[in-house]
Amino acid sequence: MQPVLDYLKQNQKRFLAEFCDYLRFASVSAQPQHKDDLQACAEWLVKHCQQIGLSAKLCQTDGHPIVVAKTPREKNSRNPHYMVYGHYDVQPPEPLELWTTPPFEPRMAGRNLFARGSTDNKGQNFAHLKAVEAYLKTGTSLPCNLTFVIEGEEEVGSANLSKFLTSHRKELNCEAVVISDTGMPTPKHPALTCGLRGIIAFEITLHGPARDLHSGIFGGAVENPAMALARILGKVHDNHGHIQIPGFYDGVLPLSKYEREQNKRYPLTDAQLQKLVGSPQLFGERGFSATEQRSARPTFEINGLTSGYQGEGSKTIVPAWARAKITCRLVPNQKPAQIRKAVCAWLKQVCPPTVRLEIQAGHGAEAYHVSPESAPAQAALRALEKAFGCKPVLMREGGSIPIVNQFKNILGAESLLLGIGLPDDNAHSPNEKFNLDCFENGQRMSAYLWQELVKP
Amino acid sequence: MQPVLDYLKQNQKRFLAEFCDYLRFASVSAQPQHKDDLQACAEWLVKHCQQIGLSAKLCQTDGHPIVVAKTPREKNSRNPHYMVYGHYDVQPPEPLELWTTPPFEPRMAGRNLFARGSTDNKGQNFAHLKAVEAYLKTGTSLPCNLTFVIEGEEEVGSANLSKFLTSHRKELNCEAVVISDTGMPTPKHPALTCGLRGIIAFEITLHGPARDLHSGIFGGAVENPAMALARILGKVHDNHGHIQIPGFYDGVLPLSKYEREQNKRYPLTDAQLQKLVGSPQLFGERGFSATEQRSARPTFEINGLTSGYQGEGSKTIVPAWARAKITCRLVPNQKPAQIRKAVCAWLKQVCPPTVRLEIQAGHGAEAYHVSPESAPAQAALRALEKAFGCKPVLMREGGSIPIVNQFKNILGAESLLLGIGLPDDNAHSPNEKFNLDCFENGQRMSAYLWQELVKP
Numbered sequence: 037m038q039p040v041l042d043y044l045k046q047n048q049k050r051f052l053a054e055f056c057d058y059l060r061f062a063s064v065s066a067q068p069q070h071k072d073d074l075q076a077c078a079e080w081l082v083k084h085c086q087q088i089g090l091s092a093k094l095c096q097t098d099g100h101p102i103v104v105a106k107t108p109r110e111k112n113s114r115n116p117h118y119m120v121y122g123h124y125d126v127q128p129p130e131p132l133e134l135w136t137t138p139p140f141e142p143r144m145a146g147r148n149l150f151a152r153g154s155t156d157n158k159g160q161n162f163a164h165l166k167a168v169e170a171y172l173k174t175g176t177s178l179p180c181n182l183t184f185v186i187e188g189e190e191e192v193g194s195a196n197l198s199k200f201l202t203s204h205r206k207e208l209n210c211e212a213v214v215i216s217d218t219g220m221p222t223p224k225h226p227a228l229t230c231g232l233r234g235i236i237a238f239e240i241t242l243h244g245p246a247r248d249l250h251s252g253i254f255g256g257a258v259e260n261p262a263m264a265l266a267r268i269l270g271k272v273h274d275n276h277g278h279i280q281i282p283g284f285y286d287g288v289l290p291l292s293k294y295e296r297e298q299n300k301r302y303p304l305t306d307a308q309l310q311k312l313v314g315s316p317q318l319f320g321e322r323g324f325s326a327t328e329q330r331s332a333r334p335t336f337e338i339n340g341l342t343s344g345y346q347g348e349g350s351k352t353i354v355p356a357w358a359r360a361k362i363t364c365r366l367v368p369n370q371k372p373a374q375i376r377k378a379v380c381a382w383l384k385q386v387c388p389p390t391v392r393l394e395i396q397a398g399h400g401a402e403a404y405h406v407s408p409e410s411a412p413a414q415a416a417l418r419a420l421e422k423a424f425g426c427k428p429v430l431m432r433e434g435g436s437i438p439i440v441n442q443f444k445n446i447l448g449a450e451s452l453l454l455g456i457g458l459p460d461d462n463a464h465s466p467n468e469k470f471n472l473d474c475f476e477n478g479q480r481m482s483a484y485l486w487q488e489l490v491k492p
Numbered sequence: 493m494q495p496v497l498d499y500l501k502q503n504q505k506r507f508l509a510e511f512c513d514y515l516r517f518a519s520v521s522a523q524p525q526h527k528d529d530l531q532a533c534a535e536w537l538v539k540h541c542q543q544i545g546l547s548a549k550l551c552q553t554d555g556h557p558i559v560v561a562k563t564p565r566e567k568n569s570r571n572p573h574y575m576v577y578g579h580y581d582v583q584p585p586e587p588l589e590l591w592t593t594p595p596f597e598p599r600m601a602g603r604n605l606f607a608r609g610s611t612d613n614k615g616q617n618f619a620h621l622k623a624v625e626a627y628l629k630t631g632t633s634l635p636c637n638l639t640f641v642i643e644g645e646e647e648v649g650s651a652n653l654s655k656f657l658t659s660h661r662k663e664l665n666c667e668a669v670v671i672s673d674t675g676m677p678t679p680k681h682p683a684l685t686c687g688l689r690g691i692i693a694f695e696i697t698l699h700g701p702a703r704d705l706h707s708g709i710f711g712g713a714v715e716n717p718a719m720a721l722a723r724i725l726g727k728v729h730d731n732h733g734h735i736q737i738p739g740f741y742d743g744v745l746p747l748s749k750y751e752r753e754q755n756k757r758y759p760l761t762d763a764q765l766q767k768l769v770g771s772p773q774l775f776g777e778r779g780f781s782a783t784e785q786r787s788a789r790p791t792f793e794i795n796g797l798t799s800g801y802q803g804e805g806s807k808t809i810v811p812a813w814a815r816a817k818i819t820c821r822l823v824p825n826q827k828p829a830q831i832r833k834a835v836c837a838w839l840k841q842v843c844p845p846t847v848r849l850e851i852q853a854g855h856g857a858e859a860y861h862v863s864p865e866s867a868p869a870q871a872a873l874r875a876l877e878k879a880f881g882c883k884p885v886l887m888r889e890g891g892s893i894p895i896v897n898q899f900k901n902i903l904g905a906e907s908l909l910l911g912i913g914l915p916d917d918n919a920h921s922p923n924e925k926f927n928l929d930c931f932e933n934g935q936r937m938s939a940y941l942w943q944e945l946v947k948p
Contacts, residue, residue, distance in 0.1 A: 244772075256890070336719075433708070434709045
């Protein structure tokens with residue numbers, strides 16, 4: 037390993053210059069006027085992969101192309117095959133006036149490099165490329181066969197990725213997918229994300245009178261659908277934040293003792309979290325820490341409420357209807373379809389006969405979980421510790437990353453989420469940046485990872 | 493009385509022609525371009541009052557003028573003094589395209605006269621004028637001294653009436669105010685309205701996080717203000733429609749046995765009411781009929797709900813705040829200030845410490861009630877029965893009529909609400925009309941009333 041590590045150390049200056057070249061492409065996938073920039077960026081990436089010794093090609097899709105690059109395969113190699121996933125497309129940079137310097141002109145400030153796409157995701161996937169370059173250029177034997185899949189549509193929903201995975205299923209068959217597109221809580225807390233929450237979305241509307249009624253003339257003898265909605269949704273939680281819907285917790289994977297121990301090491305206190313969100317006081321399910329509540333426990337949230345009059349002053353009506361937009365965050369082993377069924381059944385049961393209940397189903401996604409005690413996860417944790425020089429933390433993220441389920445469903449492969457972005461990196465915001473310590477440590481993490489993964 | 497009744501009978505055709513003259517004035521108080529029409533209408537009314545034998549004058553105000561007309565006072569007369577209140581201003585006629593014929597060109601169809609202002613309120617106050625004309629023109633002794641106060645700003649809030657009442661307090665000192673500006677449920681059910689509900693309006697906002705939060709990242713560890721709002725408002729009613737706020741029913745005047753008996757005669761069944769409002773099922777406080785629930789019992793209603801995302805699809809946020817616009821209808825003897833205090837105290841008590849409660853006070857108005865067993869009310873009921881030839885019903889209206897409280901507070905006078913409008917008269921709507929049977933019976937009711945009021 038020493039030649040690899042030395043190579044990385046010696047070449048940071050050049051890596052940085054190349055990284056800046058990569059960042060100068062305005063590869064904004066959401067904006068049609070940048071179509072050529074995406075194509076140019078993908079072509080640059082193919083060329084760069086070839087220069088470092090990978091066999092690389094551009095795969096056209098119905099949208100932006102996908103870059104596929106492979107390490108040279110030794111004949112009859114029995115080395116395990118891993119995929120490294122990333123994306124070269126970026127979020128729109130607007131509003132431009134909030135950027136200190138133009139988003140596609142990289143700017144160094146201390147150990148931070150500012151540019152759109154720096155942390156999300158060019159810097160993170162480039163770190164993996166630099167690690168493999170070190171192996172190839174130093175002639176160090178790489179114990180794994182690697183395939184890089186770097187797409188150009190992550191920020192617009194990866195619409196063409198599943199078709200690509202399906203048509204390349206054999207070629208992409210692998211032990212696991214390595215993805216650096218999440219985060220770590222502080223520069224001293226490298227992290228393995230071992231879980232993601234799923235979701236079900238729906239909208240409920242309670243229909244009362246045929247039209248808004250004069251509350252003086254009719255109020256008191258007619259059900260007010262907004263009051264009925266409050267009565268129903270007011271029953272969802274008990275006083276301890278536990279959801280009362282029968283069957284809601286069915287299948288919830290309990291937090292293992294190991295994971296709960298690890299969660300205690302997560303470097304964000306309740307006081308810090310409260311300050312961050314600005315709430316008068318935190319609130320969550322009794323028996324779980326805030327970290328666990330927002331990552332490993334399911335939720336039932338109103339995202340929007342609409343009923344009656346919303347303008348200035350008052351309008352004395354019994355509104356004809358009331359609506360709530362709702363999403364439930366799900367956790368590993370909850371089945372979206374089953375939870376949706378349980379919620380609908382409960383709503384129908386508690387809804388009074390004085391209003392008509394309409395439920396409109398929205399999107400759904402399964403949660404994701406990879407056991408942090410599994411061999412690949414433990415290997416990843418060792419790689420993180422060696423690369424960063426400090427003990428990594430386990431994380432579960434509260435949101436979903438749809439591609440992870442695609443890798444599982446289409447390729448049957450688990451994902452190792454080894455994000456090296458920081459909470460203040462301004463992903464999706466003006467003045468996005470990437471920390472160069474994370475960049476360097478990330479390269480080392482990737483280099484160590486291929487070694488650790490093949491240890492028995 | 494016979495000469496009075498005969499005179500009324502013989503002069504209907506002329507009355508109708510005069511009524512049409514009255515209706516041709518486009519006395520739309522809300523529209524500045526009709527200022528001259530209001531002045532002209534008031535002047536016509538003064539002249540008409542003088543022609544029928546009243547001493548009448550125009551009282552200018554800061555807005556539209558008030559017409560004051562008095563019956564001739566016999567020297568040293570000890571006759572009791574009653575005020576008759578009405579208004580000559582009308583609602584805007586728009587949308588004009590929905591009128592079958594122009595709003596200020598009266599049109600007869602069967603026994604209905606169509607024109608803006610026909611039922612609200614020109615026809616109703618004109619009936620009273622025709623009754624007194626019959627007394628004066630037949631030389632029949634009128635047992636009461638009457639003062640007509642017909643204002644031109646009722647449809648815009650009677651802003652200048654209280655100043656007028658205050659400055660003419662002595663002159664207007666009276667036994668009671670007779671107002672025909674309400675309704676009767678069917679042509680065969682003349683009605684005395686003996687109660688009106690009051691109101692308190694307010695807006696509550698629950699503030700949670702400092703901004704909308706990503707529900708994946710933070711959901712579960714942070715109070716959702718919309719969920720908290722549902723929990724609070726879901727506690728307002730018990731399962732039987734009874735309001736749970738301590739002190740909310742303090743002071744509520746119980747329905748008398750007499751009034752409850754009378755309420756049973758109100759000609760609208762629950763099935764008819766349900767069909768009218770279009771609700772799947774009626775809902776109200778247990779132990780009271782729908783008629784009582786919507787007129788004699790207080791309410792707590794959400795008039796509007798606003799929180800988070802209201803557009804198409806879903807947005808996965810924990811909203812920063814949630815708001816409910818609320819009005820409570822109050823009933824006789826509930827004090828608005830006291831009920832507001834009770835509601836605020838309860839809200840503060842049940843609001844969790846995880847959100848910040850903001851209460852914004854809106855308008856308030858006292859309920860009104862005149863005992864239907866009092867002598868003037870019983871006299872009014874007798875007059876209604878004699879005039880219409882059928883047994884009248886008692887009503888309470890669920891809304892408020894602010895001027896009634898002005899008469900009580902400024903003049904110390906109770907109001908007798910003897911409306912002769914029908915539910916299908918389209919007051920405030922296109923194709924407003926007035927039923928000529930109501931017009932004629934209303935004249936007779938007024939004629940009888942002055943006799944009945946002086947009976948011991």
